[in-house]
Amino acid sequence: xxxxxxxxxxxxxxxxxxxxxxxxxxxxxxxxxxxxxxxxxxxxxxxxxxxxxxxxxxxxxxxxxxxxxxxxxxxxxxxxxxxxxxxxxxxxxxxxxxxxxxxxxxxxxxxxx
Amino acid sequence: xxxxxxxxxxxxxxxxxxxxxxxxxxxxxxxxxxxxxxxxxxxxxxxxxxxxxxxxxxxxxxxxxxxxxxxxxxxxxxxxxxxxxxxxxxxxxxxxxxxxxxxxxxxxxxxxxxx
Numbered sequence: 001x002x003x004x005x006x007x008x009x010x011x012x013x014x015x016x017x018x019x020x021x022x023x024x025x026x027x028x029x030x031x032x033x034x035x036x037x038x039x040x041x042x043x044x045x046x047x048x049x050x051x052x053x054x055x056x057x058x059x060x061x062x063x064x065x066x067x068x069x070x071x072x073x074x075x076x077x078x079x080x081x082x083x084x085x086x087x088x089x090x091x092x093x094x095x096x097x098x099x100x101x102x103x104x105x106x107x108x109x110x111x112x113x
Numbered sequence: 114x115x116x117x118x119x120x121x122x123x124x125x126x127x128x129x130x131x132x133x134x135x136x137x138x139x140x141x142x143x144x145x146x147x148x149x150x151x152x153x154x155x156x157x158x159x160x161x162x163x164x165x166x167x168x169x170x171x172x173x174x175x176x177x178x179x180x181x182x183x184x185x186x187x188x189x190x191x192x193x194x195x196x197x198x199x200x201x202x203x204x205x206x207x208x209x210x211x212x213x214x215x216x217x218x219x220x221x222x223x224x225x226x227x228x
Contacts, residue, residue, distance in 0.1 A: 033215065042117075042200070043157070043218040058215065090156055098215035099145040099204050104156035 002027045006091050006105035013081055014113050021076045021108050023091030029103070031094045032074040033058065034066065036087040037107075043090065048098070049074055081112040114139055117203050119219040127227050130191050134222045136201030137183045146177055146184050147202040151221065157200055160186075191226045198223045 004025045013019055025032065033048035035058075045058030049068040063085055065077040074093075078085060089108045094100035119136045126132045138146075146163035161168065163175040163184050174187040184203075188195055201219035 035218075040121075040220055042220040045215055048215055101159045102149075102157070102216070104158070106156055107154075 002103070004091055004093055004103050004105035006089075006108050008108060009106060010109050012111045012113065015082055016080050019078050019081060019110075021078075021089060021091075021110070023074045023076065023105055024072050025074075025093040025103070026072065027093060027095075027103065028071065029093035030071070030096045031098065031100065032068065033092050033098070033102075034064070034074070034076045035090045035092065036060065036085075037090060038087050046076070046089075050097075081110075083112050086110060086112050115219075116140060116217045117201055117219040119199075119201050119222045121220060122223040123225055124222065125225045125227055126191055128191060128193060130226075131187065131189045132191055132224065133185055133187045134199055134201075134224075135183050135185050136219055136222075137181075138201075138203045138217075139182070140203070141179075141182060143203045145204040146175075147204075148175060148184075148186050149200040149202055149218075151198045151200055153197075160199070188224075191224075193226050193228060196224055196226045
């Protein structure tokens with residue numbers, strides 16, 4: 001089944017404790033991205049990747065890192081999480097670019113205390 | 114002013130009703146337009162792309178008005194299963210840094226279809 005998977009789905013952590021949210025897709029997509037969704041603000045892009053080893057900042061990259069060592073995986077790293085990073089996070093992938101149909105993962109609900 | 118603005122609703126309509134949502138965008142250089150649907154606490158999914166000439170997919174019709182910079186979504190004969198949040202999406206636009214922004218999502222319009 002074609003899908004985007006994220007882990008963990010739910011995470012409660014404390015300020016400053018490094019964490020990684022994994023994202024994997026099995027559709028051989030080149031384009032992958034991370035979004036956060038907050039009430040009243042919609043989805044905002046954090047980082048995106050056009051292909052392996054090619055990443056770039058989106059709207060709200062501060063406090064996040066990403067890597068794209070393999071085509072299928074695009075982990076999101078929070079080196080020192082803070083309470084303002086409490087949010088619902090979605091990973092998405094598409095064939096080659098942002099205007100192709102975006103396939104979203106199921107979301108990761110992160111709470112930083 | 115937000116780059117993409119939607120009426121958050123909620124729109125509560127009876128089954129069988131026709132309902133329309135509008136979405137305005139601020140960047141006149143925007144080229145691509147979409148409607149995504151998001152069920153409560155789930156991931157967004159593409160509903161339909163919006164073409165310059167307008168397009169229809171079953172009970173759903175999307176229109177683009179470049180002159181007034183808005184797109185619309187019309188749902189005819191509403192079903193209970195249409196209850197969801199509808200996200201307006203626009204691309205591309207530019208960040209203040211000059212870099213290309215990939216997609217801009219509106220905050221969504223919530224629809225509840227009542228039996």
